Structure formats: structure tokens, C-alpha cells
Amino acid sequence: MELFLMAITTGVMVGSIYALVALGWVLIYKCSGVLNLAMGEMTLIGAYVSLSFYSMGIPFLLALLFSLIIGLILGILTERIFLDKLIGKPVLTVIMVTVGLSFFFKGMVELIWGTDTRVFTPPVFSIEPIHIGPVIVGQAYLWSFVAAIILLIVFVCFFKYTRWGLAMQATADDEMAALSLGVSARFVYAASWAIAFMAAGVGGTLLGNINGLNISVGYLGLLVLPAVVLGGLNSIPGAIVGGIAIGILQNLCGTYLDKYFLGGVKEVAPFVFMVIFLLFKPHGLWGWERIERV
Amino acid sequence: MSTTWLPCGVYHQNYVQDHAWWQTKFIKGKMILLFIILFVVIPLVADSYWLSVCNSIGYTILGALGVQLLIGYCGQLTLGHAAFIAVGAYTSTLLTLEFPWPKIMMDYGIAYPVSILIAAVTAGIWSVLFGLPSARVKGFYLILTTMAAQFITVDFIITGYVSRIGGRGQAFSLPPGTIKVGPWVIDSDLKVYFMMLVFVILCVIIMGNLLRSRVGRAWVAIRDNDISAEVMGINVVKYKLLAFFVAGFIGGIAGAFWISNLAAVSPEHFPWFWSLWLVGVILIGGVGSIHGTIFGSIFMVVVMEVLQLAIMPLADIYPKLLMDFLFIKEAVFGLAICLFMIFEPNGLAYRWWQIKNFFNLWPFSY
Numbered sequence: 001m002e003l004f005l006m007a008i009t010t011g012v013m014v015g016s017i018y019a020l021v022a023l024g025w026v027l028i029y030k031c032s033g034v035l036n037l038a039m040g041e042m043t044l045i046g047a048y049v050s051l052s053f054y055s056m057g058i059p060f061l062l063a064l065l066f067s068l069i070i071g072l073i074l075g076i077l078t079e080r081i082f083l084d085k086l087i088g089k090p091v092l093t094v095i096m097v098t099v100g101l102s103f104f105f106k107g108m109v110e111l112i113w114g115t116d117t118r119v120f121t122p123p124v125f126s127i128e129p130i131h132i133g134p135v136i137v138g139q140a141y142l143w144s145f146v147a148a149i150i151l152l153i154v155f156v157c158f159f160k161y162t163r164w165g166l167a168m169q170a171t172a173d174d175e176m177a178a179l180s181l182g183v184s185a186r187f188v189y190a191a192s193w194a195i196a197f198m199a200a201g202v203g204g205t206l207l208g209n210i211n212g213l214n215i216s217v218g219y220l221g222l223l224v225l226p227a228v229v230l231g232g233l234n235s236i237p238g239a240i241v242g243g244i245a246i247g248i249l250q251n252l253c254g255t256y257l258d259k260y261f262l263g264g265v266k267e268v269a270p271f272v273f274m275v276i277f278l279l280f281k282p283h284g285l286w287g288w289e290r291i292e293r294v
Numbered sequence: 295m296s297t298t299w300l301p302c303g304v305y306h307q308n309y310v311q312d313h314a315w316w317q318t319k320f321i322k323g324k325m326i327l328l329f330i331i332l333f334v335v336i337p338l339v340a341d342s343y344w345l346s347v348c349n350s351i352g353y354t355i356l357g358a359l360g361v362q363l364l365i366g367y368c369g370q371l372t373l374g375h376a377a378f379i380a381v382g383a384y385t386s387t388l389l390t391l392e393f394p395w396p397k398i399m400m401d402y403g404i405a406y407p408v409s410i411l412i413a414a415v416t417a418g419i420w421s422v423l424f425g426l427p428s429a430r431v432k433g434f435y436l437i438l439t440t441m442a443a444q445f446i447t448v449d450f451i452i453t454g455y456v457s458r459i460g461g462r463g464q465a466f467s468l469p470p471g472t473i474k475v476g477p478w479v480i481d482s483d484l485k486v487y488f489m490m491l492v493f494v495i496l497c498v499i500i501m502g503n504l505l506r507s508r509v510g511r512a513w514v515a516i517r518d519n520d521i522s523a524e525v526m527g528i529n530v531v532k533y534k535l536l537a538f539f540v541a542g543f544i545g546g547i548a549g550a551f552w553i554s555n556l557a558a559v560s561p562e563h564f565p566w567f568w569s570l571w572l573v574g575v576i577l578i579g580g581v582g583s584i585h586g587t588i589f590g591s592i593f594m595v596v597v598m599e600v601l602q603l604a605i606m607p608l609a610d611i612y613p614k615l616l617m618d619f620l621f622i623k624e625a626v627f628g629l630a631i632c633l634f635m636i637f638e639p640n641g642l643a644y645r646w647w648q649i650k651n652f653f654n655l656w657p658f659s660y
Contacts, residue, residue, distance in 0.1 A: 035434045085636050091433055092371060093635050096577055099373075099570055100631030107625025111618055225438055233434070261454065268450040271442035275427060278439060282431045293521075 002134050007255040008248055009132075013141040014210070015247020016148035021203040022224040022231070022239035023155060024196030030172035030234050031192035034083060035091065038098045039200060040221030041105035046071050046201020047208040047217055048113050051120060060124045067201045075197030079190045087189075106218065117214040124209055144206040151202055152240060155195070159236075164191060172234075219267070223250075226274040232287025241285070246270050298647060301654045313506045332491060337484055345483040347599055349555055352490035354591035356548035357568075358575045359497055359584070360541035365573065366582040367505060368537035369517030370428055371437045374444035375545055375572050377424075378417045380564035381447065382546030384456055385413035387466050387559050390473070392459065403474035406554075414546035420447070421542025422535050429531045432520070444566050453561045465560035473554045480554045493551050497544050498584060504540065505584075513537055567624075574631045580643025589642040597630070598623055 021043055028036050050067035054060055082101060086094050125139040159165035170178040171188040179185055200221065207217050224239075227246045231238025253269040283289045301320070306312045316322045336348065357379055364370045389409035399405050424443035428436055457465070473480040480486060504510050512533045515523040524530045553559055571594070579590020602619065609616040634641070 035437075082632055082636065089635075089639065092365065092577075092581075093639060095371075095434070095437065096573065097632050097635045100574070100628040100635065103567075103570070103624050103628025104632065105628070107621045107623070107628060110621035111625065225441070229435070229438060264450050264454050268445055271445045275439050275442045278431050278435055279427055282435055 003255060005135050006137075007251045009135050009137055010141060011248030011251035012244055013137070013145040013247070014251065015244035016145050016152070017203045017206050017243075018220075018223055018227050018247055019240040019243025020148045020151055020206075021200050021221055022227040022243040023152065023236060024199035024203075025224050025228055026231075026234065026236055026239040027168075027192045027199075028196045029228075030236075031168055032083070032087075032189040033094075034086075034098065035095050035233075036098045036196070037095060037225075038102035038105060039196075039224050040218035041102045041109065042071075042197055042200035043204030043207065043221035044109050044215070044218045045074065045105055045204070046197065047204030047213050048109055049201065050205045051118060051208060051213055052113075054120055054124070060120075064202065064205060067205065068198045071197040071201040072194045075194035076190045078197070079193040083189065083193070084186065106215070110215065115215055117212045118208075119212045120209055138210075140210050144210065147202070147206060151199065155199070156236075168192060223270055226270040229274050229284055230277060232284030234288055235284070235286035238284060238286040246273075249273060298650050299654050302658075315502070333488075337487065342483050345487050346555075347595060349483060349486050349490050351591050351595045352487075352494050353548060353552050353555070354572070354575060354595055355494050355588055356490075356497060356551060357545060358572045358579075358587045358591055359501055360544040360548075361572045362576045362581075362584065362587045363501060363513075363544070364537055364541045366576060366586075367510065367517060368513040368534065369432075369520070370425070370534060370537060371433065372440040372541075372569075373437050373573060374424070374440035374442070374447075374566075374569050375541070376564040376566065376568040377444045377447035378421045378542040378545035379549040379552075379568070380452055380561070381420045381542075382413040382417040382549030383553050383559055383564070384452060384466075384549075385416045385546070386410055386550035387468065387553050388456075388459065389413070390553075391466065391468070400474075403476045403478070406473050406475055406480075410547060410550040413550040414543045417546025417549065418539040418543035421538045421545065425535050425538030428534045428538070441566075444569055448561055448564050448566075452564075457561065465558040467558040468553060468556065483555075486555050489551065489554060493547055497547060498588075501540075501544070502584060509533070509536065571627065574627060576641075577631060578634045578641055580641025580646075583641075583643040585646065586641050586643030589646065593642060594627075594630075597626075601626060 021039060024042075025036055025039050028034050046067050049070050050063045053063035053066045058066070078101065082097055083094075086097060125143050127139070129136045129138050130142060159169055167178070167183045168188050168191060170181065170183055171185055175185060178188075204213075204217055204221065207213075207220055211217075223246055224243070227242035228239055229242070230245055231240070231242030250266055250270055254266040257265045257269070300306070301318060304318055306317075311317070316325055337345075340348065357375065360378070361372060361375050364372045364375075386406070386409045389412060390406055393405075393409075395405045399408075424440060427439040431439065470481055471479050475489065478485060480489065505513070512523070512528045515526065515528055516530055516533055520530055549564075552563075556563065575590040575594050576587055577590070578593055579588070580586025601623065605615055605619055605622070615622075638644075
């Protein structure tokens with residue numbers, strides 16, 4: 001029972017990070033219709049940038065802030081240079097551009113920072129575990145959870161109450177109507193990429209704090225895909241629920257199934273689950289079901 | 295892309311002429327010249343290095359043909375084709391190494407060719423298994439399921455289970471002399487080159503013939519609009535699965551062929567990167583054309599080789615570059631895809647089509 005509770009708790013906490021990255025993904029899809037496969041590499045970039053600032057001796061929160069700013073700049077640049085020219089092109093074209101971007105980013109990250117595993121030194125969170133009732137949780141997990149939840153709340157408030165957030169919601173809902181009301185679609189596209197880059201950067205930094213930072217963090221960023229499929233591609237609550245669900249699933253499989261297989265269950269389980277889920281509910285839990293006409 | 299214009303004075307009076315392989319005397323001459331270059335000139339002129347470059351071009355073509363069939367002709371987006379190539383390679387390796395062949399078959403070198411055939415069929419069936427979701431989902435969701443095929447097949451099943459068959463740890467080593475076709479032991483780049491030519495030509499002919507038959511037209515109809523294809527009486531699920539089978543079959547041939555060029559087979563030969571690379575190849579070459587696949591393969595492989603040749607002299611000054619070449623390659627590949635998609639979305643095949651039309655209509659190009 002304790003094992004089960006611990007798997008669930010850890011799952012929720014890691015899942016909240018996935019939820020944060022998935023939120024960025026859904027945002028891009030909702031606002032500009034781009035299916036982004038470069039999300040994993042975006043987490044990598046953010047993580048490495050904040051690591052670099054942190055190893056220069058800058059306090060962690062400040063380093064995170066700097067990486068947010070760089071994420072903002074990179075997001076706008078990416079959108080302006082690559083995606084802006086592809087509005088209205090076929091789906092495959094746009095997807096492959098994001099695949100190309102992911103290679104470009106990955107090559108650049110490897111070129112600049114190398115492939116060795118790096119850790120945040122000195123450790124940001126103390127290694128002492130915390131006891132919550134019967135459950136033992138590492139501090140890194142707990143603080144990541146808190147940070148992810150705070151950021152999720154900030155983003156949701158941004159969409160609900162600020163002028164820019166409302167403009168983005170309007171564009172996602174009906175682009176033509178939003179354009180006629182004076183919302184600049186290009187601004188919204190750029191803003192969605194910037195926010196996604198920022199969210200991915202924070203997610204990557206938190207993941208890097210838990211396990212150390214190397215290229216495989218980019219693979220963890222790829223786990224947003226099962227998460228968004230579970231929640232439905234264009235639902236922000238769906239992304240959050242999906243991210244947490246994938247985190248729990250991964251940890252449960254790691255805890256209970258690992259001894260029956262020769263390893264690798266934790267990595268494959270979300271994708272197996274995704275394929276089976278797609279066969280029964282292709283539009284996810286809360287995604288829009290589009291009616292197709294000839 | 296529509297058909298090319300015929301030169302002045304050439305008319306087609308029936309469909310047979312319209313669909314013929316080599317339609318004019320000029321094309322016939324050109325193709326014979328090409329065959330002479332491929333079969334005689336290159337083996338005579340090229341040294342071992344350039345032959346191995348040719349071999350990797352051929353391997354890329356074989357791998358990309360299946361992707362071209364799925365994406366370019368049937369409209370089923372796939373990002374996990376390396377999984378099927380891996381299935382082909384592993385089936386063939388296992389059959390050649392572990393299966394108790396009768397001695398007479400080993401002596402006459404029948405074992406490897408038979409294993410290629412079995413490998414191709416296995417890869418085809420494996421591909422159909424992961425094509426099954428295409429009955430319900432399409433577009434982006436299909437990308438996700440084929441991606442899952444890659445992770446499940448290569449990272450889980452092959453790494454965790456298949457690699458352990460026979461007490462091996464990671465890789466299956468292929469001792470020299472294992473790969474035998476008929477009386478020839480495949481042990482030099484030249485022999486691999488000839489085998490590659492045979493397979494590439496065979497697969498191109500198979501695909502070309504499929505595409506000008508009822509099956510191919512059904513695939514194109516599904517690509518253009520699957521609902522209207524269904525309305526016209528095409529069994530969409532059946533033809534989609536058939537496309538997956540043929541794509542997997544060709545992928546299996548590619549994998550089974552490639553082991554003749556390797557000293558050892560390990561899961562690192564079939565990473566997700568390779569799946570994406572193949573899709574990149576057909577996008578750069580041109581979606582929906584067989585010669586686009588060939589152009590794309592040549593372009594990508596040659597560009598990477600030239601890049602390597604350009605970087606080598608610099609490596610004396612900065613030794614770190616040699617280590618970083620892999621990363622530079624990745625970044626350049628990514629950038630190339632982005633730029634092609636933005637500035638040349640129709641690929642190299644479109645330029646080829648323009649050139650052909652220009653010369654066919656010359657000097658009256660209006």
C-alpha cells in the first residue's frame with residue numbers, strides 16, 4: 001500500500017511537470033494549428049540555459065528568470081523565422097518543419113553543451129527526503145510540483161484575465177472573427193510560441209534537477225505527446241489532466257511491471273497506452289470532434 | 295504533379311502507350327546509358343570509398359521507397375519506418391545465424407536469399423500490425439502511432455529481448471563469409487554494390503508497376519480524399535493495410551540487404567533519427583514521385599559526405615570538430631529540411647520535371 005501511495009505521489013509530481021510542457025504544446029496547437037514535434041528539444045534548451053546561468057553562480061530563481069527571458073526571445077525568433085512563412089501550408093509540411101527544427105536545436109545543444117550528463121552544482125534542493133504521513137518524497141520532486149502548479153495557475157490566470165490572454169483565446173476559438181475584431185493573429189502566433197518555449201524551459205529545468213541533465217531529457221519532453229492525446233489536442237484542462245495521468249502511469253508501470261520485463265517499461269508504457277487509447281477514443285477525453293465532409 | 299509534355303510529333307493513341315515505361319526513343323537511349331553507367335562505368339571507376347557511398351545511397355533509396363509509398367502515394371503519415379527496416383534486418387540475421395539450415399542450402403548460398411524473402415514478409419506483417427490504427431485514425435494521430443511502433447519495436451522488443459537470443463549481449467556479429475548469395479560470398483563493397491543495384495531496380499519496378507495498376511490508383515484516391523474514395527467503392531481499410539504491407543515489405547528488403555554491409559547488427563543502427571531521416575529524404579526529393587525518392591537519397595547522402603570532406607581538413611586545426619561532426623550533421627539536416635519546406639516545398643523532383651518539360655518543348659515553350 002505504501003509503495004502504491006508513493007508511486008502515485010511521485011507520479012503526480014513528475015506529471016505536473018509534463019502538464020506544464022503539455023500546456024505549451026496545446027497552446028501552440030490551439031492558437032496556430034501547428035503540431036509541434038520539437039517540444040522535447042525546447043525543454044532541453046531551456047534546461048541547459050538555466051543550468052549555464054546557475055553554474056555561473058547566479059541564484060537559482062534568477063537563473064530560471066533569465067532562461068524564461070531567453071525562451072521568450074527564442075520562441076519569437078523561431079516563429080518569425082520559420083513558422084511564419086508556413087501559414088496555410090499542408091499539415092505534413094508544417095510537422096516536418098518542426099521535426100527539422102528539433103534536429104537543428106538538438107544538434108546545436110549537443111554542439112554547445114556536449115552530451116555528458118550535467119548536474120546542478122551545488123544542488124538546488126537538499127537531498128533530505130520529506131515525510132508526508134506514510135509517504136516519503138524527495139525535495140526536488142516536491143518543489144518541482146509546487147513550481148509547476150504555481151506556473152500553471154499563472155498561465156491560466158493570464159488567459160482568463162489579461163488582454164493578451166483573451167486575444168489568444170479569441171484567436172484559438174475563431175480566427176476569422178478575432179481578426180475582424182482587431183486581434184493581430186501574427187502577434188498571437190508569436191506569443192503562443194514564446195509561452196510554449198518558456199513553459200518547456202521551466203519544465204526542462206525541473207526535470208534536470210531531478211535526474212541530472214543530458215540529451216534524454218529531450219525524450220522526456222516527447223512524453224507530452226501521449227499526454228495531449230489523452231486529454232484531447234485542443235483542450236488546456238485536458239493537457240493538465242493528461243500530463244498528470246501519464247506521470248502516474250509511468251511510475252506505476254515502473255514500480256509494478258519492471259520486474260516482469262527486462263527493463264525499459266517505464267519509457268515504452270506511455271506510448272503503448274497511447275496507441276491503445278487512440279483505437280478507442282481518437283479525439284481524447286475533451287478534444288473537439290470534427291465532422292468531415294467531402 | 296502532372297505528366298510531362300511529350301516532344302513535338304509524338305502522340306499517344308491508347309492507354310497502353312500512355313502508361314508505358316519508356317515512351318520515346320530518346321528516353322530509351324537515356325535509360326540504357328544510365329544502366330551502362332550504373333553497371334559498368336561506376337564499378338570500373340569508383341574506388342572502395344565511393345562504392346560505399348553508393349551503397350548507402352542505395353540503402354537510403356530502399357528505405358525511403360516504403361516511406362514514399364505510405365506518405366507520397368497513400369497519404370498515411372509515418373515516422374517509424376526504421377522499426378520495419380530493423381525487423382527485416384534482425385529476421386534475416388537470426389535466420390542466417392541461428393536457423394539449422396540443411397548443409398546443402400548453406401553450401402549453395404540459398405540460405406541468405408531465402409532469409410531476405412522471409413524477412414521482407416515478416417517486416418510487412420509487422421508493419422500491418424502497426425498500420426491497424428490507420429483504420430480509425432489519420433493525420434497527426436497516425437504519426438503518433440507509428441512513432442510508438444518505433445519505440446516499442448526497436449527500443450523495447452529488439453533491445454530487450456531479441457538482442458539476448460543465443461546469449462548475446464548487445465549486437466549480433468556477422469562473421470565474414472556468413473552472407474552468401476549463390477556461389478558468391480558477399481565480402482567486398484563491389485559485390486554489395488551489385489546486390490544493391492539489383493534490389494533497387496527490382497523494388498522500383500515493383501512499385502512502379504503497382505502504382506499504375508488498380509491498387510496504385512486506389513492508393514492515390516485515398517491520399518487525395520479518403521471519404522470520396524470510400525464513396526467510389528474502394529475498400530479503404532484494405533488498401534491502407536496493403537500499403538502498409540508493401541511499405542514494410544520493401545523496408546524489410548532494405549534491412550535484410552543492409553546486413554551484408556555490416557560487421558554486426560545492433561539496435562543503434564535503427565534509431566528514431568533514421569525514421570525521420572527517411573521522411574526528410576522524400577520531402578527533399580519530392581513527395582509523390584519515385585524518382586524524387588532517388589534524387590532525395592542521392593542529395594542527402596552526397597551532401598553529408600561533402601560536408602564531412604569539408605570538415606576533415608579543419609579537424610587538424612580544431613580536433614574537437616571531428617567529435618562534433620555527428621552533431622553538425624544533425625543540425626545541418628534539420629536546417630536543410632526547414633529550408634526546403636519553406637523555399638522548395640515541391641522538392642527536387644519538381645525542378646527535374648521543369649527541366650524535362652523545357653527540353654521537350656524546346657524551342658517553342660509556349
